[in-house]
Amino acid sequence: QVQLVESGGGVVQPGGSLRLSCAASGFTFSSYGMNWVRQAPGKGLEWVAIIWSDGSNKYYADSVKGRLTVSRDNFKNTLYLQMNSLRAEDTAVYYCARDFSSSYYGMDVWGQGTTVTVSS
Amino acid sequence: DIQMTQSPSSLSAFVGDRVTITCWASQTISSYLNWYQQKPGKAPKLLISTASSLQSGVPSRFSGSGSGTDFTLTISSLQPEDFATYYCQQTSSTPYTFGQGTKLEIK
Numbered sequence: 001q002v003q004l005v006e007s008g009g010g011v012v013q014p015g016g017s018l019r020l021s022c023a024a025s026g027f028t029f030s031s032y033g034m035n036w037v038r039q040a041p042g043k044g045l046e047w048v049a050i051i052w053s054d055g056s057n058k059y060y061a062d063s064v065k066g067r068l069t070v071s072r073d074n075f076k077n078t079l080y081l082q083m084n085s086l087r088a089e090d091t092a093v094y095y096c097a098r099d100f101s102s103s104y105y106g107m108d109v110w111g112q113g114t115t116v117t118v119s120s
Numbered sequence: 121d122i123q124m125t126q127s128p129s130s131l132s133a134f135v136g137d138r139v140t141i142t143c144w145a146s147q148t149i150s151s152y153l154n155w156y157q158q159k160p161g162k163a164p165k166l167l168i169s170t171a172s173s174l175q176s177g178v179p180s181r182f183s184g185s186g187s188g189t190d191f192t193l194t195i196s197s198l199q200p201e202d203f204a205t206y207y208c209q210q211t212s213s214t215p216y217t218f219g220q221g222t223k224l225e226i227k
Binding site for chain 2: 044047050059060110111112
């Protein structure tokens with residue numbers, strides 16, 4: 001079945017780094033744009049980044065630009081989020097999500113999320 | 121960046137009620153507006169894309185309308201499983217911003 005599974009979350013000190021992964025299965029990964037969305041504890045959803053199906057274009061939320069980098073490996077069917085210079089406000093559940101047809105139509109498949117805690 | 125504002129932030133209603141949630145965009149987004157439902161501890165679920173297209177498997181009591189800057193999500197007859205938080209999201213231009221959410225609770 002169509003599935004996304006995130007991993008790589010954990011506790012990291014401010015200023016530290018972490019790399020999240022999202023393993024895709026059950027669909028042709030290389031045909032879909034992919035997103036990262038996060039949710040701080042008790043807060044709403046925040047869109048973080050998108051990468052086009054072929055990796056040719058990437059866009060970011062202003063709050064993460066220059067610190068978080070999205071990438072993908074279409075041979076390994078895996079999406080990544082490299083997180084550098086982490087701050088307390090990056091503490092959140094991070095979800096990967098698939099574009100439904102194109103980015104205009106929203107995100108139709110979501111992972112279960114992985115938790116990142118930035119704390120000393 | 122396009123700002124999305126939802127109203128109300130929270131809402132109490134009875135099973136069987138008709139409920140409407142409103143979402144406003146700070147600039148025109150055509151029909152590039154999507155609605156999600158999220159239950160506690162779960163990932164969001166796409167309900168409606170491009171303002172009014174119901175996702176496969178979503179009950180017909182859910183409907184969406186609007187274009188430009190004003191959008192609505194309507195639930196025609198609330199069921200117990202509909203009590204959740206609802207978010208709108210614009211996908212007209214990056215960053216693809218979400219509204220702050222509307223928490224729908226049982227009265």
